[in-house]
Amino acid sequence: xxxxxxxxxxxxxxxxxxxxxxxxxxxxxxxxxxxxxxxxxxxxxxxxxxxxxxxxxxxxxxxxxxxxxxxxxxxxxxxxxxxxxxxxxxxxxxxxxxxxxxxxxxxxxxxxxxxxxxx
Amino acid sequence: xxxxxxxxxxxxxxxxxxxxxxxxxxxxxxxxxxxxxxxxxxxxxxxxxxxxxxxxxxxxxxxxxxxxxxxxxxxxxxxxxxxxxxxxxxxxxxxxxxxxxxxxxxxxxxxxx
Numbered sequence: 001x002x003x004x005x006x007x008x009x010x011x012x013x014x015x016x017x018x019x020x021x022x023x024x025x026x027x028x029x030x031x032x033x034x035x036x037x038x039x040x041x042x043x044x045x046x047x048x049x050x051x052x053x054x055x056x057x058x059x060x061x062x063x064x065x066x067x068x069x070x071x072x073x074x075x076x077x078x079x080x081x082x083x084x085x086x087x088x089x090x091x092x093x094x095x096x097x098x099x100x101x102x103x104x105x106x107x108x109x110x111x112x113x114x115x116x117x118x119x
Numbered sequence: 120x121x122x123x124x125x126x127x128x129x130x131x132x133x134x135x136x137x138x139x140x141x142x143x144x145x146x147x148x149x150x151x152x153x154x155x156x157x158x159x160x161x162x163x164x165x166x167x168x169x170x171x172x173x174x175x176x177x178x179x180x181x182x183x184x185x186x187x188x189x190x191x192x193x194x195x196x197x198x199x200x201x202x203x204x205x206x207x208x209x210x211x212x213x214x215x216x217x218x219x220x221x222x223x224x225x226x227x228x229x230x231x232x
Contacts, residue, residue, distance in 0.1 A: 034219065041225075043123075043125075043208075043223060043224045043225060044163070046220070046221070049219070107153075107165060110164070
């Protein structure tokens, strides 16, 4: 199946600094990628839809100036957490839709996730 | 918008027993319901899915049932094995069908040998 990678797998940063997370589709092109975050014992929450060559679409309540998304190529989307605070500590996962299925939606392929800890 | 509730949050079973995880959804127009398994250090992997025109689907030890009237769907794992231990997420794609997935809260399944 299709492979999506994320880098780094985990990162620890100091409060006030910025952290960039990369999401790559390794063997297919993705004009759209999705970014999720998960707090402990909670659901995967969609943060934004990353669109290649255009601005990202953010979900309600997600600060676009804090979570900068850049989808510069058909295989790479980046999420930058700016001026990170301890409450931004979370598990961030990206996904990319694969080939369309007959009569249905695209299957989503997920990256392994990035554990961010802000001290 | 769509809201998905998942229960239980944790489930512990003996090897060989069955495990059932239940989800409810709010958008009656949702038409696609995938289940994902997430193992430690890995991203969610699709294990089975069901569309709204089907009531049940089975793949070896895994089955999913859908009750559109009641707006709930369930994952059934039979003859559980220790390697089934993981976090399981249900999800739904709302009627807007933009590809966005709305996830349940997740169930941590532990299969004791």
